[in-house]
Amino acid sequence: MNSKITVDSIRAMKARGEKIAALTAYDYPMAKLLDECGVPLLLVGDSLGMVVLGYPDTTHVTMAEMEHHVRAAARAKPNALLGGDLPFKSYETISDAVANAKKLVAAGAEFVKAEGGREILPQVQAIVAAGIPFCGHLGMLPQHVVEEGGYKIKGKQDAEHQKLLNDAKALSDAGAFAIVLELVTPPVAKEISEKISAPTIGIGSGPDCDGQILVTQDLIGAFPWFTPRFVKPKVNCAGEIKSAVAAWKSSLASPAK
Ligand code: KIV
Numbered sequence: 001m002n003s004k005i006t007v008d009s010i011r012a013m014k015a016r017g018e019k020i021a022a023l024t025a026y027d028y029p030m031a032k033l034l035d036e037c038g039v040p041l042l043l044v045g046d047s048l049g050m051v052v053l054g055y056p057d058t059t060h061v062t063m064a065e066m067e068h069h070v071r072a073a074a075r076a077k078p079n080a081l082l083g084g085d086l087p088f089k090s091y092e093t094i095s096d097a098v099a100n101a102k103k104l105v106a107a108g109a110e111f112v113k114a115e116g117g118r119e120i121l122p123q124v125q126a127i128v129a130a131g132i133p134f135c136g137h138l139g140m141l142p143q144h145v146v147e148e149g150g151y152k153i154k155g156k157q158d159a160e161h162q163k164l165l166n167d168a169k170a171l172s173d174a175g176a177f178a179i180v181l182e183l184v185t186p187p188v189a190k191e192i193s194e195k196i197s198a199p200t201i202g203i204g205s206g207p208d209c210d211g212q213i214l215v216t217q218d219l220i221g222a223f224p225w226f227t228p229r230f231v232k233p234k235v236n237c238a239g240e241i242k243s244a245v246a247a248w249k250s251s252l253a254s255p256a257k
Contacts (some may be wrong), residue, residue, distance in 0.1 A: 002038060002079045003079065004079050005040045005041070005079055005080050005081045006081065007081065007110075007111065007133045007177040009040065009081070010040065010041060010081060010177060010178055010199060011177060011197075011198075011199060013040070013199065013210070013211070014197075014198075014199035014210045019210070019211055019212065020040060020041060020178075020199055020201060020210055020211025020212075021039050021040065021041070021211065021212065022039065022040070022041035022042070022043060022201050022211055022212065022213035022214075023039050023041075023042060023043070023213065023214055023215075023216045023219065024042070024043050024044070024045040024047055024048070024213070024214070024215050024216050024217075025042045025043070025044065025073050025076075025082075025216060026044055026045075026048040026051075026052050026069045026072070026073060027069065027072040027073060028072050028073065028075045028076050029076075030073070030216060031072075031073040031074075031075075031076035031078050031080075031082065032076040032078070034078075034080070034216065035076060035078035035079055035080050039080055040079075040080050040081065041080060041081050041083070041178075041201070041211070041213070042073065042078055042080045042081070042082045042083070043082075043083050043084070043085070043113065043213065044066065044069050044070045044073050044082070044083065044084040044085065044109070045085050045113075045215065046058040046061040046066065046085040046087050046088070046142075046143070047142070047215045048061065048065070048066075048069055049061035049065075050223075050226075051215060051217040051218075051222075051223045052069075052217075053065065057142065057145050057146065058087070058088065058142045058143055058145075059088045059143055059145070059146060060088075061085075061087040061088065062087060063087060063090050063100055063103060065087075066084055066085060066086075066087050066104060066107075067103055067104065067106075067107040068107075069084075070082075070084040070104055070107040070108050070109050071107045071108055073108070074107065074108020074109070075108075081110050081111065082108065082109060082110050082111075083109055083110060083111040083112060083113055083133075083135055084104040084107070084109035084111075084112055084113070085112070085113050085114070086100055086101060086104065086112050086113065086114040087143075088143040091114050091120065091123050093123075094122050094123050094126045097114070097120075097123035097124075097126060097127055098123075098126050098127060098130050098132075101127045101130065101132045101134075102130065102132070105132055110133065111132070111133035111134065111135055111177065112127065112132060112133075112134060112135070113134070113135040113136070113137055113180065114127075114134070114136075114137065115137040115138075115141040115142070115143050115144070116136075116137070116138075116141065116167075117136075117138055117163070117164075117166070117167025117168075117170060117171065118166070118167055118170045121170055121171075121174055124136070124171060124174045124175075124176065125174050125175075128174060128175035128176075133177050134174075134175065134176050134177065135176060135177060135178045135179065135180065135201075136167075136168070136171035136172075136176040136178070136179035136180065136198070137179070137180040137182065138154075138164055138167050138168055138171070138179060138180070138181055138182070138184070139154040139155070139164065139180075139181050139182040139183050139184040139189075139205065140152060140153070140154055140182045140183035140184075140204075141182070142182070151183060151228075152183070153183045153184075153185060153204075154182075154183055154184050154185070154188075155184045155185040155187075155188035155189070156185055161185075161188050164181075164184060164188055164192060165188070165191065165192055165195065168181075168192045168195075168196050168198075168200075169195070169196055171198070172196040172197055172198040176198050177198060177199075178198055178199045178200070178201055178211075179192075179196070179198050179199075179200050179201070180200075180201045180202075180203060180213060181193075181200050181201070181202050181203070181205045181209055182202075182203045182204060182205065183203070183204045183205060184202070184205040184206075185205075185206075186205060186206025186207070186208060187206075189202055189205035189206050189208060189209050190206065190208035190209075193208055193209050193210055199211055201213045203230075204228060204229075204230040214231060215228075215231075218231040218233065219231065219233060219234055220233060220234065220235050220237045221233035221234075221235055221236040221237045221238055221239065222237040222238055223238075224236075224238040224239075
C-alpha cells in the first residue's frame, strides 16, 4: 500500500531530483483511477469550467461549483495530495481569500491554488498563516484570459522574465509549497526552477520544471474539441466512446439470436 503524500513529500521529490507528476481530477472515479496510477499530486482545477461544465473559460466557475467537485474528488480518499483552485474573484481581499480557502479545505482539499504573483502576496501570506498549504500559479493566468486577449506565452521580454522570477521568489519565500508555471518560455521556467526552493510544476513550460501538470481530459483525449498545442494525447477516449456507442447501437438494430 502506498503511503499518504504530503506537502513535505512533494518538496522532498524536488530535493531528490524526482519529477513530480500532477494531473487534474474533478470527480470520484477519476481521482480514484489516477490515485491507483500513483500520481502524487491531484488538482481539482478550475479548468473544470471548460472541460466539464462547458463554460468558454475559467472565469465563470463559482465557489459552490469548486466545493461540489472538491467534495466528489475527496471521496476517493486518495493517497495523492489533493488540492483545489480558488476561483476567479474569490480571493480579491485577504478575508475572502482565507474564508474561501477554508471552505475548500472543509470540502476536502489539502491545499489551495490561486493565480498571481506579488499582487496577491498578502492573501498568500494570510492563507499560509491560517495553516493552509498554498500552491502558486504564474505565467499565463487563465482567470485573466479575457483582459489578456488569449492564452499567450510569458517570459519572452526581459521585463516579463524578471517579473516572473521576482514573483516566483516572493511566493516561494511566502511559503508556497509549489508553483505552477503555465506557458512560460522553457529557459525562464528552467531558471526559476533552479533559483527557488519551492518545486515548480510546469504546463506548456518545457521539460526543466520540477514536475509537470496536465488537464487529464487533454492527456486522454476526452475533450476532443480543443487540445492545447503542447499536449500529445496518449489515448483517444472520445474516439473509443464513439466506437463503443456505435457498436452497442448496431447490436440493438440486429440483436444476436
Ligand atoms: O485549472 C487547472 O486545471 C490548472 C492546471 C492546469 C494547472 O490550473
